[in-house]
């Protein structure tokens with residue numbers, strides 16, 4: 001190929017690349033455009049910035065062959081880590097290749113300088129794959145940018161994955177609910193608990209492999225409150241009546257027992273999560289909202305108070321049973337409360353719920369009640385720092401599988417969207433006890449018959 005042809009090809013490729021970026025820029029929203037400009041600055045300023053931030057190394061070994069007319073040994077080369085920059089709405093994601101003596105620790109030390117130079121509110125450095133790091137720079141604090149979620153009404157790919165929102169580096173955060181028996185959600189009124197639970201319900205409701213029961217301690221009948229529209233997608237609903245709630249919890253504990261007794265015969269496994277939820281053996285989700293109503297400690301010596309105290313104590317015991325023993329048979333309890341006292345979510349229940357989230361809290365004690373003692377060691381993530389109205393919709397959650405807590409911007413789910421999904425999916429509602437009877441009945445009969453046959457043969 002002639003040199004002119006080669007130059008032409010390079011020019012054409014560059015033109016296509018520039019055009020592609022121009023189209024991307026024009027089509028992007030305002031925040032992404034600012035990030036694209038930032039990415040260009042980061043990319044082209046890197047060779048100068050890296051040595052100043054202590055992120056370069058000198059290669060003093062001369063090349064094997066010295067190509068120099070006067071025979072002089074060339075100067076040592078300055079090696080800077082190679083980077084690839086990708087912009088998104090909140091800032092840039094930089095993938096950097098480590099060089100000798102410039103790796104994770106050096107980048108983490110330099111993070112504040114990078115944040116200043118790149119004009120970011122926050123820069124984090126995490127290992128990517130061997131020899132590579134991910135440097136996340138956020139220009140705009142994702143925690144203070146409200147987001148919205150519009151449920152699609154489609155069956156989710158992963159039923160047991162609860163997409164919570166974005167963390168402080170705008171990375172998506174989700175929790176895997178398979179093998180999770182309980183989730184607690186706490187926080188001051190009006191900070192987003194309902195939206196968070198709504199999202200999970202709306203995203204999973206299109207699947208018949210999940211069935212819901214609601215206990216809403218804020219209302220008296222199913223026509224009121226946050227679950228009024230969703231009630232049509234629930235096989236059971238109770239309001240603030242302690243006896244009604246008691247009956248529902250008992251019914252679910254009975255279901256739990258019946259499932260435990262039948263699971264090996266019906267599913268052929270001891271843990272439902274080994275085969276996953278199905279239409280016939282659905283994941284049963286009990287949402288207990290304003291849990292304080294059902295569990296609080298009633299004090300007094302009159303008959304009525306004693307009766308309420310006994311019911312509340314039994315309610316706590318029944319829910320504890322569900323959380324402690326419901327995991328393997330596919331039962332999940334989500335407990336939400338705005339009250340931050342020990343009896344709102346009794347500690348013996350809170351401590352067996354592997355996932356706990358808290359929106360804003362007024363006091364350090366309330367934060368401990370919601371998230372456990374460890375939150376005292378992580379002041380940055382403490383929900384007491386989330387009381388500013390800008391943090392409506394932001395929750396703190398213990399990391400799964402590593403120490404510390406993440407702050408998560410959860411999206412707003414409009415009531416009208418929740419109502420739409422509930423109406424569209426109401427026909428999928430089934431009572432899991434009836435489903436179990438339909439399943440276990442014939443199979444138990446079959447087992448009995450086989451056992452009799454075996455007995456007859458042996459005789």
Ligand SMILES: Nc1ncnc2c1ncn2[C@@H]1O[C@H](COP(=O)(O)OP(=O)(O)OP(=O)(O)O)[C@@H](O)[C@H]1O
Pocket residue numbers: 146147187188189190191192193194195196337338392393394410411412413
């Ligand atoms: N994730 C969010 N992002 C932005 N705004 C939100 C979010 N969640 C809730 N809001 C706003 O806050 C209001 C109250 O939210 P929500 O009902 O979810 O709070 P709550 O914590 O459940 O309150 P309560 O304990 O009284 O039920 C909503 O009507 C909405 O305007």
